[in-house]
Each structure stands twice: as structure tokens, then as C-alpha cells.
Amino acid sequence: MPQQPAAPAGPSLVFRTADIVRPDLMRGPNYRLGEYAPLIDFKFQFDVETPWGTIPAHGMAMLGLRLRELKSIEYASRIAHKNPMFVEGAVRVACQTPAGAYLLVTDPIDSAYRAAVGIKRIVLAKWSPNGERANCAARQQLACLIGCDPESRNPILLGLLDDMSANATAGWLTAEAAVNFGLPGIGALAANAEFKRMMAFKSTREIAVELNASLTALGVGDSARTGFLSNESYTTTQRMAFVYYLRKLVGIENLSSLVEGAVDALNESEALAAVQEVQLLVELRRTHPMVRVSFAGLPFATLTDGSQMIVTSNDYFVETPRVAQMIARYRAEFPTTPTTFITLGRVSAGAEQQLLAADITVAHHRLGDVDFNVRAEKAAQTARKPVADSPAASRTP
Numbered sequence: 256m257p258q259q260p261a262a263p264a265g266p267s268l269v270f271r272t273a274d275i276v277r278p279d280l281m282r283g284p285n286y287r288l289g290e291y292a293p294l295i296d297f298k299f300q301f302d303v304e305t306p307w308g309t310i311p312a313h314g315m316a317m318l319g320l321r322l323r324e325l326k327s328i329e330y331a332s333r334i335a336h337k338n339p340m341f342v343e344g345a346v347r348v349a350c351q352t353p354a355g356a357y358l359l360v361t362d363p364i365d366s367a368y369r370a371a372v373g374i375k376r377i378v379l380a381k382w383s384p385n386g387e388r389a390n391c392a393a394r395q396q397l398a399c400l401i402g403c404d405p406e407s408r409n410p411i412l413l414g415l416l417d418d419m420s421a422n423a424t425a426g427w428l429t430a431e432a433a434v435n436f437g438l439p440g441i442g443a444l445a446a447n448a449e450f451k452r453m454m455a456f457k458s459t460r461e462i463a464v465e466l467n468a469s470l471t472a473l474g475v476g477d478s479a480r481t482g483f484l485s486n487e488s489y490t491t492t493q494r495m496a497f498v499y500y501l502r503k504l505v506g507i508e509n510l511s512s513l514v515e516g517a518v519d520a521l522n523e524s525e526a527l528a529a530v531q532e533v534q535l536l537v538e539l540r541r542t543h544p545m546v547r548v549s550f551a552g553l554p555f556a557t558l559t560d561g562s563q564m565i566v567t568s569n570d571y572f573v574e575t576p577r578v579a580q581m582i583a584r585y586r587a588e589f590p591t592t593p594t595t596f597i598t599l600g601r602v603s604a605g606a607e608q609q610l611l612a613a614d615i616t617v618a619h620h621r622l623g624d625v626d627f628n629v630r631a632e633k634a635a636q637t638a639r640k641p642v643a644d645s646p647a648a649s650r651t652p
Contacts, residue, residue, distance in 0.1 A: 268294040268573065275299060275570075276318070286325055288318075297569035297600075298524060307411050313524040315570050315600070316531055324412045327403040331415065392456070399454055406490035408523055459491045466498050473501065475511040482518035488526040489517075500533045504540065507556075508547040516550030531568040531599065534622060539564065539597065542632070552581060562593040565615075572598060574605035582613045 272292045273281060281288050289302030289309070298314035303321050312318040394416055398405035407413055453462055463484055470480045484494065497517060504510055513536075517529040532554050536545070539556070543564065547557040555565040565585070572578070585594075595616045596602075602610070607617050619631045 268571075270294065270299065272301065276315075280318075280322065283322070283325060284329060286322070294571055294573070297567075297572055299570050305411065310409060310411070313522075314527065314568075316527040316568065317524050320527065321409060324403055324407060324409045327401040327412060328415065331401045395454060395456075404490050404492045405454070406492065408490075453495070454492065462491055462495065466494055469498050469502060470514065473505070473510050475514045479511055479514045479518060483514050486518055486520060486526075488520040488522050490523075493526055493530055496530050497533055500530070500537050503537045504533070504545075504548065507540075507545050509549055512550040513548055513554055516554060528568045531622065532566055535566050535568065535597070535599065535620060538620070538622065538628075539566070551585075562595070563589065564595045564597055566597045568599045570600040571603065572600065572606045573603040574609055578606055578609060582609060582615070585615075586613050 270292050272288045272290060275292060276288065286303050286305045289304060292299040292301050294300075295313065299318075301312040301318045303310040303312055303318070303325075305325070310321055312321045395405045398407075398416060403409075403412055403416075405416070407416070453465075457465075467480055467484060470483070475483075483489075483497075489497070501510060501513060504513075513533055517526075517533075520526040520529055536548065536554060536556060539545075543556070544559045545556045546559055549555055549557075553565055553567050555563050557563050594614070595618050596610050597618045597620050599620055599622065601619075602617050610617055618634070619627075621627045621631075
């Protein structure tokens with residue numbers, strides 16, 4: 256187990272943020288991370304302190320998303336200074352609400368302190384004829400322009416998009432300006448011209464129809480399709496990412512089980528986990544031929560040789576009665592199946608002992624990091640005894 260520093264009272268496991276993230280991520284032009292990060296449901300709970308208030312980020316994936324969203328605010332500031340057409344669209348709103356988004360865009364730090372009350376207000380903007388944010392063409396193209404999800408839940412970015420798209424028209428945005436979306440694991444999609452085109456020019460209803468058709472073609476039943484497409488834990492962008500990766504698993508049996516598991520997401524953190532886990536299966540398929548996938552709290556895949564892999568995107572897997580019960584249930588159903596537990600995060604020494612005692616090998620993976628994954632694969636093939644491990648031993652990439 257990692258050393259426990261002195262920390263405020265709260266959950267039983269609390270870590271210093273500096274021990275679990277890279278030093279260059281601790282502070283940026285318009286944020287700093289809180290000193291401590293408690294572990295809640297195997298994910299770190301970060302506080303992103305900004306001039307506009309503290310934004311929580313549950314999990315490494317959510318932290319990455321929130322920090323990229325703050326980059327989008329910085330990018331919007333640079334565009335506003337250089338692009339008169341963009342500024343014109345913002346000024347129309349600023350004239351009505353001088354303490355609002357335009358100050359935020361042109362001077363994100365100082366203006367926030369001067370106009371905190373104005374920036375924190377809820378803007379009653381006319382996003383679209385029926386009031387749905389993502390179905391406003393100007394809002395969608397604006398989000399593509401500054402590199403964020405049109406349906407972002409970041410309160411700062413949400414207000415910014417509301418204000419700047421309230422009276423603007425799509426005419427002052429260029430369709431070719433789309434940059435990378437701020438969603439972990441979506442880099443390959445952002446480079447895809449069709450993906451950009453869908454996000455910029457198709458309404459959420461049109462996208463939902465296409466996603467429904469894709470899921471139907473994959474054999475996903477009505478209940479799972481409806482549950483997934485109506486689950487408000489996902490944004491439209493995140494649903495697109497999930498289906499994008501799911502389609503890369505065509506040929507593997509029981510894909511519908513992954514959608515049924517995704518339906519259970521209760522919040523955005525769990526939605527991001529579902530996206531990352533199906534992406535992890537896609538990457539593992541390149542070197543591990545899979546014949547079937549299933550979902551039982553976590554996704555697992557059966558390989559052609561009969562062995563299985565359990566995958567998770569959790570930040571830090573620690574020994575708990577819940578873990579012991581999960582292992583016991585798994586071994587009751589698959590008593591002798593060779594199994595590897597593959598995680599995007601870390602595993603405590605105690606949890607690793609629990610897994611190894613059940614003859615389940617532990618392996619680590621980093622999305623998109625080929626060199627690391629080759630080394631981890633070799634280590635997993637030979638390592639059969641637990642090693643002391645802690646989040647501090649390897650900062651997040």
C-alpha cells in the first residue's frame with residue numbers, strides 16, 4: 256500500500272495530488288489542483304480550483320477532460336483577439352450582459368475575479384427552437400472550433416457556450432476550423448473527417464438515429480439501445496465514441512453485453528469509464544484474438560485459447576471485501592480458466608495478492624502507448640508474485 260500522508264479527515268484513503276499526477280499538471284494559467292485527492296470507488300476525486308470556483312473531477316479520465324476544457328477556454332481567448340468575426344458574435348451577447356462571456360473569453364483570469372457573480376449566473380439563452388443546447392448549429396460549430404464537447408458539463412465552459420451562441424448564427428464560424436475534441440480516448444475520432452462533419456452539422460436527433468442504426472446492425476436489442484441512447488450520463492459525443500469503438504469489435508460474440516453494461520452508468524465518470532474500457536478491448540484485440548465478450552460489473556473477454564481477460568479503467572484497485580466477493584464470484588463460475596486482470600490504473604499490493612491467490616495475473620496497459628504495453632505484456636507473462644506498488648511509483652501519463 257502507498258504511504259498515507261497526513262491529510263484532512265474523510266475517506267479512508269487520501270493521497271497527495273502531487274504523488275499521483277505529473278508535476279506540470281498541478282497548475283496551469285487558469286487553474287490549480289487541490290492538494291489532496293481521496294479515493295472513491297477506485298477513482299481519485301480531484302478538485303480543480305479556478306478563478307470561477309472549484310470544479311470536481313472524479314477519476315483520471317475526468318481530470319484529463321476538465322483540464323482540456325480549460326485549454327478550450329484559453330483557445331477561445333486567442334481566437335477572440337485575432338478573429339473580428341468571432342468577436343462580433345460575442346459582442347452581441349456582451350452588449351446585453353456586460354459581465355458575461357465576452358469578459359471571460361478576452362481576459363479569463365482577471366475578469367473572473369471582477370465579475371464572478373455575473374459569470375456564475377445561469378444564462379437563459381435560446382440555444383435552439385426547443386431549447387436543447389446541442390441542437391443549436393452555432394453552438395455545435397463553436398464547440399468544434401475551440402475543441403470541446405458541445406454538451407460539456409463543465410459549468411464554466413457551459414456558460415461560455417451558452418452566452419456566445421445565444422444570438423450568434425452559424426455564418427460567423429468556419430466549418431474547417433474544427434480541432435481536437437476534449438474527450439479522453441477520442442483522438443483518433445477527432446482526426447476523422449466524417450466524425451467532425453457529424454458533430455458540426457448534424458443535430459443530436461440525426462446522430463441518435465445513426466447510432467441506433469449502428470447498434471441494431473451489431474445485434475443490440477431494443478431495451479439496451481433505448482437505455483444507452485437515453486442515458487443522460489453520456490453526451491452525444493461520448494455515445495458516438497462508444498459506438499465507434501464498439502464497431503471495431505465486429506466479429507466478436509455478445510457485443511450487446513457491453514452496451515447493456517454501459518446502460519448502467521450513473522454519472523459522467525462512469526460513462527467515461529465505459530468508453531475507455533471498450534477502447535481498451537479494441538487495443539487488446541490487436542494482440543489477443545478474442546471470440547466473445549461479456550459484462551459482469553466489469554467487461555471481460557474470452558480468447559481463442561480459452562483464457563480470459565478482465566479489463567478496468569479504475570485509477571487504483573485496492574483490497575476491499577467487494578473485491579474479494581467479485582473474485583469469489585468469478586472463480587465460482589470459471590474455476591480453472593487462465594485469467595489476466597488488465598487495468599489502466601494501479602493495483603495495491605493487497606489487491607494484487609487477492610488476485611494472484613485466485614490465480615489471476617495482473618497486467619497494466621496505457622491507451623495508445625505501444626512501448627509501455629509491450630513491456631507490460633512481457634512482464635505479465637512472467638510475473639507470478641506480488642510486488643509493492645503505489646500510485647506514487649508511476650505518475651499518470
